[in-house]
Amino acid sequence: MNSTRSSSNLDNATLSIFESTRTSTIISVIYMVVTVVNLVGNGLSMWLLLFRTFPKTPSIIFMINLTFTDLSLGVALPFQIAYQLQGYDWNLGPNMCSFLTVMFFTNMYCSILTMMAISIDRYLGIVRPMSFRETRKRKSMAIISCLFMWGLVLSVLWPMMTTDLTFDIPELGITTCFDVLKKNMLPSITAWAAFLFCMFFVLFFFPFCITTFCYIRVIKQLAKDSKTAQKVRAIRLAVLVLLVFTVCFAPNNFLLLVHTILRLYYQKSVYTAYKLSLCFSCVNSCLDPFIYYLGSKDFRQKLRQIMGWRSVSSTESKQEHRDILYSMHCVYEGQQSKNGHIDATQNY
Template sequence: MVNSDEDVLAIFSSRWSTTFIPSVYTVVFLVSLPCNVIAIIIFLFRTTKTPSVVFMLNLAISDVLFVILLPFNIAYRFLGNDWVIGEGMCQFITVAFYSNMYCSILLMTGISVDRFLAVVYPMQSLLWRRVSRAWITCFFIWVVSIAGAVPLFTINLTVRIDQLNITTCYDMLDIKHMDFYLYYFITFISIVFLLSFLILTFCYIVTIRTLSSSKIESTVKKSRSVSLCITVLFEYIFCFGPTNILLLIYCLTFDKSFVYFAYMLSVSCSSISCCVDPAIYYFGSSKYKKLVHSLVCCGEYKAVSMRDSSSRATGKGTLA
């Protein structure tokens, strides 16, 4: 995606791209994979299926599918940005990355809407908050996320740089034949990212305001729901925000190499979202929280269980 030879040499020879980025990916792989696999097992076999559990289960699956492909990107960066396994794999890995990112964004939006309905309209939403409808929504999210990235299969994503004796993957593109790609991608990013951000922000502002009222007396449930709202907003703003904003800026300018370099760094940092998602499961599912406590700190687990039991006995709100 970079035009100037000097800029190319500087970016692809930089230790930021050959050391920092793959190091971040390596940490994400080592931390995220076991955490999300454990989450999938808990959601499948140890929890009662609710709409929120369905959304979190799909989010964990999305993260696992993403991190198991990270070793390809790790090897690519550590090899000096040299892609050695062909055009087809480059396209597949790139499509998988964008599909995961937008699938995660849409699933987090689904979680926010579900939490909004459960807190603000606990009784009225019982008719809408069905497990079957949550599965249908998740299926639609997967279809939209994958379809949004599929056009990348129509573009040649690998480019040879003779000066460095490397072949790049998605880091350089022929801009002569990319008018459709640019318009499509800008439209897709705007709809998925910006619209989701507006929905998510609205839902959590109203949710937090409702939790601050006297309608819900359970302190434990209030704290858990507020923590969930803050965690999702943090992940959305700091993990996905810079990546999508920089990508929009780059698509509109397309000749600013420093913007793309910043985008490369932000992409690696956005992968940290896979490590943040287990915190969403922790605050979003009381059963997941209890099982984690039982694995990590058995002493605290008993105290938490007693507090939760007391809260269920006195709490009037419904935050499931």
């Protein structure tokens, strides 16, 4: 994002970014790979989650929500690829620009909030199994949580939905989409500060802290029992989620904050780095199916059946037996829900 010195002139540093074919080519290639992997992986995941995975536990509901946001990004990326290959020249009009930009950022922040929700569900099911014991109540809360996530994200991104995000650059004969934001997009510096605060702290940093806390507690709790395979999957899941936050989400959000402050107050820019980080943020949509594989036992089994793999290995069969014994132990201790199992634990 870059502020302008006038309605028709940009500084030389900004113009050089749009003249660089190397950066746009790298971004286009990454987007192409992400689009293919996204649509194939998440298309299969959505089919499995909707039609082959039962019952629809809270974790499965959150995974469906996450898959939907990923597929939305996969549909939007081809337009971004065309824009990059045409040399940052947008020719689909301001409304389409605003719509696709909001879709792009909605995927990022809904993914962050959904991963937080999944981590909270794991935490409640494993660390505090007596909380929210009724499956029906937990399902209702999961659906309400998904609707709340979308409402929160769209309310924060409202300025993008109501603003013309295109910008004409006569010097280069192009019209950019979202690459140059006008200062009058928001009425004051205070409004810009509130906008950035909500994007960085409410939609990224706070969920990141909650997710980290929940998975650390889950790993500690699982370390107390002897189910080695379950602990390994839990650790892999936690590492993968934190990796997505660290590699995909953190650089983009930190650079967005730094870049906007530099442009508003010091007339400096780190936009090239931000543009690349925005590109890498899309990689999260390719990693989410692996989160489902590690996070849902039923999803793993259905995927093995579809791919023609062995349903379970001998080692995993033994683990299934230990899981049953563990569930019987939970019943004896009075830690089970009314339907006779702990949902989040079984999902591992």
